[in-house]
Amino acid sequence: MRVLITGGAGFIGSHIAEALLREGLEVAVLDNLSTGKRENVPPGVPFYQVDLRDGEGVERVFREFRPTHVSHQAAQASVKVSVEDPLLDFAVNLVGGMNLLEACRRHGVEKLVFASTGGAIYGEVPEGEAAEETWPPRPKSPYAASKAAFEGYLSAYGQNYGLRWVSLRYGNVYGPRQDPHGEAGVVAIFAERVLKGEPVTLYARRTPGDEGCVRDYVYVGDVAEAHTLALLSLEGVYNVGTGEGHTTLEVLKAVAEAALKTPEVVHAPPRPGDLERSVLSPLKLMAHGWRPRVGFREGIRLTVEHFRGR
Numbered sequence: 001m002r003v004l005i006t007g008g009a010g011f012i013g014s015h016i017a018e019a020l021l022r023e024g025l026e027v028a029v030l031d032n033l034s035t036g037k038r039e040n041v042p043p044g045v046p047f048y049q050v051d052l053r054d055g056e057g058v059e060r061v062f063r064e065f066r067p068t069h070v071s072h073q074a075a076q077a078s079v080k081v082s083v084e085d086p087l088l089d090f091a092v093n094l095v096g097g098m099n100l101l102e103a104c105r106r107h108g109v110e111k112l113v114f115a116s117t118g119g120a121i122y123g124e125v126p127e128g129e130a131a132e133e134t135w136p137p138r139p140k141s142p143y144a145a146s147k148a149a150f151e152g153y154l155s156a157y158g159q160n161y162g163l164r165w166v167s168l169r170y171g172n173v174y175g176p177r178q179d180p181h182g183e184a185g186v187v188a189i190f191a192e193r194v195l196k197g198e199p200v201t202l203y204a205r206r207t208p209g210d211e212g213c214v215r216d217y218v219y220v221g222d223v224a225e226a227h228t229l230a231l232l233s234l235e236g237v238y239n240v241g242t243g244e245g246h247t248t249l250e251v252l253k254a255v256a257e258a259a260l261k262t263p264e265v266v267h268a269p270p271r272p273g274d275l276e277r278s279v280l281s282p283l284k285l286m287a288h289g290w291r292p293r294v295g296f297r298e299g300i301r302l303t304v305e306h307f308r309g310r
């Protein structure tokens with residue numbers, strides 16, 4: 001098995017690269033380094049600095065590495081950026097995504113695992129509920145729309161050209177190596193700022209008791225394990241979450257506790273496109289033996305330790 005990881009120099013992609021190497025698989029990374037970093041690519045792994053919007057560049061990589069499997073992690077991953085510039089999101093996530101699918105078709109790739117969004121695809125998740133894979137997509141942001149559309153193309157490529165595929169709908173992935181600047185990610189942003197003694201911004205409505213949005217925070221190591229399972233033995237759509245929701249204020253408290261600091265908090269209104277509540281049911285994936293091994297507090301502690309060490 002020869003696995004090409006798009007976005008493999010990024011936060012989640014580089015953890016996936018390490019997990020696949022541990023399985024003894026052959027791995028290469030394609031990344032334009034817009035948010036990823038060269039030093040995130042494990043030593044000895046072939047690296048191609050190519051932008052997915054460059055169809056000829058993608059074709060060159062396929063000709064050289066000849067992947068049998070593709071892990072598609074590269075994306076415009078910010079909800080906020082997608083709302084500000086929907087065409088940019090479209091170009092990266094859908095034009096770039098189509099260049100990749102066409103290369104898969106031309107080169108007879110057997111299977112593709114896609115980084116989709118559980119956090120954004122279902123729209124608002126009512127209090128007390130956890131979104132299941134059978135819920136229809138209700139994109140609120142252009143970002144969510146592009147992920148849902150790509151899943152549609154996967155279905156079409158599966159039915160017309162025999163491409164096998166898995167779409168992993170991630171919750172809010174966090175952990176060591178998340179970039180607090182280039183990529184979205186409140187845990188990384190809070191960890192870095194709290195450790196440096198800088199003020200943090202809490203986006204929440206100005207109503208009493210509002211602790212900010214509720215999200216399903218899932219540790220990156222658990223996501224990488226889900227990905228390995230998907231590549232080796234799953235088909236179709238799976239949520240990758242914990243089934244637990246935490247408010248932004250809970251994130252901040254856990255970060256402050258792990259950092260042994262008292263942060264200064266600035267309040268601001270919610271960002272456009274932000275959902276109030278998103279929690280995912282992980283039961284379908286758990287039926288295949290996957291478990292979220294690293295709990296919320298432990299994961300945040302590991303992330304803060306990572307930032308402390310930098």
Ligand SMILES: O=c1ccn([C@@H]2O[C@H](COP(=O)(O)OP(=O)(O)O[C@H]3O[C@H](CO)[C@H](O)[C@H](O)[C@H]3O)[C@@H](O)[C@H]2O)c(=O)[nH]1
Pocket residue numbers: 077078079117118119120170171172173183184185186187189200201202203204212213214215248270271274278
């Ligand atoms: O400085 C900050 C940054 C974020 N937040 C809040 O923290 C929560 C989480 O925000 P993130 O930016 O960390 O995460 P998002 O839920 O917006 O986005 C993440 O989850 C999405 C799905 O929900 C997508 O998958 C996306 O790629 C991924 O970054 C939101 O309520 C946001 O308003 C703050 O209060 N202060």
